[in-house]
Amino acid sequence: MIDKLTLYLQFPFVQYALIVGVLIALCSSLLGVTLVLKRFSFIGDGLSHVAFGAMSIAAVLELSNNMLIVLPVTVLSAVLLLRTGKNAKIKGDAMIAMISVGALAFGYLLMNIFSTSSNLTGDVCSTLFGSTSILTLTQAEVWVCIALSVAVVVIFVLFYNRIFAVTFDEDFARAAGTRVDLYNLLIAVVIAVIIVLAMNLVGSLLISALVIFPALSAMRIFKSFRSVTVFSACASVLCALTGLLVSILAGTPVGSTIVAADVVFFGLCWMIGKVKGGVRV
Amino acid sequence: MALITVKDLSLGYEKTVVASGINFTVKEGDYFCIVGENGSGKTTLMKTLLGLKAPISGQIIRGDVLERNEIGYLPQQTEVQKDFPASVKEIVLSGCQGRCGRRPFYSKAEKALAAQQMERMGITPLASRCYSELSGGQQQRVLLARALCATRKVLLLDEPVSGLDPEATEHMYELIKQLNDEGVTIIMISHDITSVKKYASRIMILGGDAA
Ligand SMILES: Nc1ncnc2c1ncn2[C@@H]1O[C@H](COP(=O)(O)OP(=O)(O)O)[C@@H](O)[C@H]1O
Ligand SMILES: [Mg+2]
Numbered sequence: 001m002i003d004k005l006t007l008y009l010q011f012p013f014v015q016y017a018l019i020v021g022v023l024i025a026l027c028s029s030l031l032g033v034t035l036v037l038k039r040f041s042f043i044g045d046g047l048s049h050v051a052f053g054a055m056s057i058a059a060v061l062e063l064s065n066n067m068l069i070v071l072p073v074t075v076l077s078a079v080l081l082l083r084t085g086k087n088a089k090i091k092g093d094a095m096i097a098m099i100s101v102g103a104l105a106f107g108y109l110l111m112n113i114f115s116t117s118s119n120l121t122g123d124v125c126s127t128l129f130g131s132t133s134i135l136t137l138t139q140a141e142v143w144v145c146i147a148l149s150v151a152v153v154v155i156f157v158l159f160y161n162r163i164f165a166v167t168f169d170e171d172f173a174r175a176a177g178t179r180v181d182l183y184n185l186l187i188a189v190v191i192a193v194i195i196v197l198a199m200n201l202v203g204s205l206l207i208s209a210l211v212i213f214p215a216l217s218a219m220r221i222f223k224s225f226r227s228v229t230v231f232s233a234c235a236s237v238l239c240a241l242t243g244l245l246v247s248i249l250a251g252t253p254v255g256s257t258i259v260a261a262d263v264v265f266f267g268l269c270w271m272i273g274k275v276k277g278g279v280r281v
Numbered sequence: 282m283a284l285i286t287v288k289d290l291s292l293g294y295e296k297t298v299v300a301s302g303i304n305f306t307v308k309e310g311d312y313f314c315i316v317g318e319n320g321s322g323k324t325t326l327m328k329t330l331l332g333l334k335a336p337i338s339g340q341i342i343r344g345d346v347l348e349r350n351e352i353g354y355l356p357q358q359t360e361v362q363k364d365f366p367a368s369v370k371e372i373v374l375s376g377c378q379g380r381c382g383r384r385p386f387y388s389k390a391e392k393a394l395a396a397q398q399m400e401r402m403g404i405t406p407l408a409s410r411c412y413s414e415l416s417g418g419q420q421q422r423v424l425l426a427r428a429l430c431a432t433r434k435v436l437l438l439d440e441p442v443s444g445l446d447p448e449a450t451e452h453m454y455e456l457i458k459q460l461n462d463e464g465v466t467i468i469m470i471s472h473d474i475t476s477v478k479k480y481a482s483r484i485m486i487l488g489g490d491a492a
Contacts, residue, residue: 033366037365157385158385159385160385161375161378161381161385161386161387162378162385164367164371164375165375165378168365168367168372168375169356169375171328171331171333171354171356172354172356172375172376172427172428173375173378174331174332174333175331175332175333175352175354175431176354176376176378176379176431177378177379178378178379218366219364219366222366223366223367223368223410223411223413223414224366224367224368224370224371224409224411225366225367225368225371226368226371227366228366
């Protein structure tokens with residue numbers, strides 16, 4: 001098995017997949033804590049469906065680089081969802097359900113009517129559950145992914161203290177002069193970017209898992225914001241690596257294998273948390 | 282020296298007026314209490330004073346000694362932070378946010394300030410404990426230390442003793458009194474007039490006449 005692995009690791013496409021996988025896992029875990037605690041996790045869910053809709057439009061238009069349409073549409077939806085989530089007549093979560101299910105339906109409809117592909121079900125399935133496209137990345141795509149990931153990490157580190165303040169107590173932060181709306185917007189935009197990135201890896205239905213599971217796992221064991229953030233980033237990278245390697249060796253679907261690793265890891269952390277909690281109290 | 286002057290203020294949400302005809306002045310060094318029944322609009326008044334929401338009509342005039350980021354705020358306890366993973370130190374330090382300006386990280390001086398306020402509130406031994414695992418009284422002292430990082434001048438406290446047992450309540454009142462003696466102006470909300478009478482220099486009844 002080790003031989004097989006070292007052989008595989010010599011292929012550039014496997015190296016690309018590992019690089020991109022690790023970066024995406026890292027980015028997606030960073031904002032997980034904020035998302036969970038701000039009850040924003042459903043926004044992530046809604047956005048991933050919007051990204052699916054945008055993806056199908058890109059497929060129908062036969063754009064060579066579907067990022068060009070998926071990224072702006074998803075970012076725009078993130079901004080809209082955040083706006084309406086607060087003060088619309090339709091309640092925030094119902095609104096998000098509407099948008100996300102609507103996008104899903106329209107996306108599939110569009111693909112069905114206009115698609116020239118002979119393997120429609122396969123196309124849809126791979127957009128929803130992640131494709132093997134992670135294994136067919138071009139060098140240019142890898143660079144785009146690296147650039148976006150670096151941007152996400154830098155933004156997160158620079159605004160770490162503000163993100164904490166805004167997540168923990170919005171009113172206090174606002175009273176202290178922090179521009180809360182601006183940072184909420186920033187968080188939403190970064191989430192949108194992460195979702196678009198992660199679609200390549202696990203597909204749009206499984207993205208929420210990638211964002212939320214590492215944070216929830218870390219929250220079982222750790223009790224400070226910093227340790228939870230650091231641990232969930234490490235956990236996410238570890239699970240992504242494990243999932244990728246397993247799927248390469250065993251030929252299982254990449255996205256579901258990674259998410260399965262995240263679920264197993266969550267189970268472990270949950271048990272550790274129980275034992276630790278039981279001992280301490 | 283007037284810190285905050287409120288003239289003929291009406292507050293509420295969208296079109297519903299919660300309270301109106303509010304007039305008062307808070308001077309430097311005051312221990313000013315706002316008392317009222319549940320639902321009389323005390324929290325709404327505090328949020329309006331803080332500029333978190335706009336008044337329906339009337340004026341709030343801040344003295345020029347008072348910049349926006351010189352007010353410390355102790356919010357009414359909410360359930361939201363119940364399972365939030367944050368250490369005491371992280372929370373107290375976040376009170377220094379208003380001092381940062383464009384700087385992304387806290388300076389040495391700000392970290393020292395946070396440590397000093399934790400000492401002042403007697404929570405230094407709890408520094409690396411998880412906020413959500415503390416008792417109600419300890420949690421309030423953490424939030425008070427955070428508010429003190431944000432201000433030297435004015436503290437706005439929204440029902441700081443609600444949900445505390447009698448002993449913790451007494452301790453909290455003593456702490457607040459001590460801060461006031463050290464020169465911090467206190468604006469406090471309460472629905473319990475008897476205990477407030479003992480400490481406050483002035484009391485206003487919301488939904489009634491000023492006393
Ligand atoms: N976000 C809100 N939107 C609309 N009405 C609100 C909101 N928050 C509070 N209220 C109403 O305003 C009134 C005053 O509330 P509040 O200021 O919290 O009272 P208190 O703090 O004195 O108990 C209540 O009748 C409450 O129902
Ligand atoms: Mg109240």
